[in-house]
Amino acid sequence: MPSTITMPRLSDTMESGTILKWYVKEGDPITSGSVVADIETDKATMEMQCFDDGIVSKILVATGQQVPVGTPIAMMTLEEDETDATAPTSPVAVSSAEAVLTAIPLSDHQRMRVSPIARRLADAAGIDLNAMTGSGPGGRIIKRDIERAAAAQGVSAPSVTVVPTAPAPIAPMSTSRVVPIVSKGRSELALAPEGREVALSGMRQTIARRLVESSQQIPHYQVSMKVDVDALMELRTMLNGQLEPQGVKLSLNDFIVRSCALAMAQHPFFNASWAGDRIVIHGAVNVGIAVSLPAERGGGLVVAVLRDADRAGLRELSENTKELAEKARTRGLSIEEMSDATFTISNLGMFGVDDFTAIINPPNSAILAVGSAIQQAVVRNGQLCVGTEMKLTLSLDHRVIDGAMAAQFLQTVKHNLENPATLLV
């Protein structure tokens, strides 16, 4: 009996999911517990496991497609089918897969058959393949069909003989890219690349929706302060030197996280959420760190959460941050690793940004934007000298936090960073 695999609900808020990647193809045997696909939800990319043994008989939703939760995405034939007395006597797995394939009505999902050259010519001539019936075997649309359609439409079918350059003798099995042969003149090919549209990933849709909400609904304002980080840099150099044999390498960001976590414990409204008719002050201090994702994973950003950050030492914060950032950039974070932040830090210092303002990550009441630590001319004790300074900019929800409260919080953070012993013990 065939069994249906549907789009699973992978988080409470998930309404639809996108198939990012299939790990199986039609005819593949699968076992219970094996990963069959990567699913992108509104929050994360997650692996989908299957819970039966059998054979994938049909993939119903192609890579890149988004479908609502509960939609059938694949068919499989279960293990016991193989011993079905009515099954063909041939013992190979393929035969049972084929048997099921023919039993499933394919009308809606039948693949359009087009020869590669026909597809290319149709693209070049702007001919809609969907409206065509192919004259090749199994209805395959072939070159002749495109030429006839082009003639009927009065479009001149692009000639395949327009080879821009004589192909150089190629090495066996070369997969080198060939200049697309289209009905364009050489001069046209030399123009700037055409504009293009980029489909929204689930993450991009979520970023767009949440930040528009935040920007429109939260009365944002900003407060900035400069921090003298000479002492901190000196301490960091010393600690990293002494702890190197233990593999510890503290970043400036680790000190900022620690400083903010301690300040949040001291200033509870920075660990709070606006709840419409009341303000909720949270117990645990969970600091979120904005992590940008590499372009090859689709770009975007996620917020990795350091739980109970006020109770963690620098070494632990540093290790956790590194681990989460690495995981976010390679395999993706779990829902839990991205949930329950009560305050967020966004640091663009490593890119040489002097200062910037950030949009609050709801339901937080504040976000800290961190700029670069820059050596510059400063006045200390009435003397002009060289010092290292870093600018911190808080964005705040005025419904929860007023200006004076913000200034006091920043003073605490600044004090912690300028007197870094407080961060150690």
Add this chain to the structure above:
Amino acid sequence: MSVREIEYRDALNEAMSEEMRRDKRVFLLGEEVAQYDGAYKVSRGMLAEFGERRIIDTPISESGFAGMAIGAAMMGLRPIVEFMSWSFSLVAADPILNNAPKMLYMSGGQFGCPIVFRGNGGAGGQLGSTHSWCVEGLYSNVPGIKIVMPSTPYEAKGLLKTAIRDDDPVFFLESERMLGTKGEVPESEYLIPFGQARIARAGKDVTLVSFGRPVLFCLEAAETLAKEGISCEVLDMRTIRPLDIGSIVKSVRKTSACVVVDQSWSFASPGSEVAAQVHAACFDDLDNFVHRVHTVDVPTPYATELEQEYLPSARRICEAVRACLYRA
């Protein structure tokens, strides 16, 4: 200089004789090559001209004389080994496959192996299963071997001269069925480089790719198909290794259709290799998958009619071309 018509066997004779006059290191050995002028009269007159030190009759022991010739090549001579039939090369498999093509590599460049093995390949003469081998399928699998299949007297002479001058082992596959074929060959000296296909017939609807004797069947099929309005481009590849995939790709980009005609069995053959490379290089240019015409996947039959049906033929090539062009 003038051009005259000579037989394929005489083209081979001229190539060997000219190279032996040019280079004292070149010599010929094999069964009946000297006293009898060659089992197929390819070496006619050569004993008289070059003497018994350079035209050597051997015992019926392919493994022995092939191995001896490889030793001579390693020491700096340039032997031409004639196999009466490539079918007999199978008993010399160890020296010709395990020593000759690997010598340069395994000796770390100390010993080369400039040697030519030549003889008749292919079926068509009612010689039965064991004496009708098309060895190109087997041997083209081995790196280090150059494989040449001349389809005309002109190709035979120009390619054999190149083979004798080549510093690597060359397997030169002739055909008993073609030795008496006549063709134009210039009197002046010429060489044909390896890895350079010849357009035997220009066309625009389909690319026919072939090697050796089946090129003639392709040309015959192209004549028939022309009457049906199908214009075939026939590529005579001349060498299987090196394979001139560039010329194939250039033609297929023009025609969008490719039929490979290969007298070996289809499984793991030069034809399947060409198809794989065309699919990789011309994927977006094809209107249909590469069609292939091979000998039938059975031992060579003895009966004339069965043997003819078993081999690639103009009729079977026409059928494949029509199918490939959706005209079946």
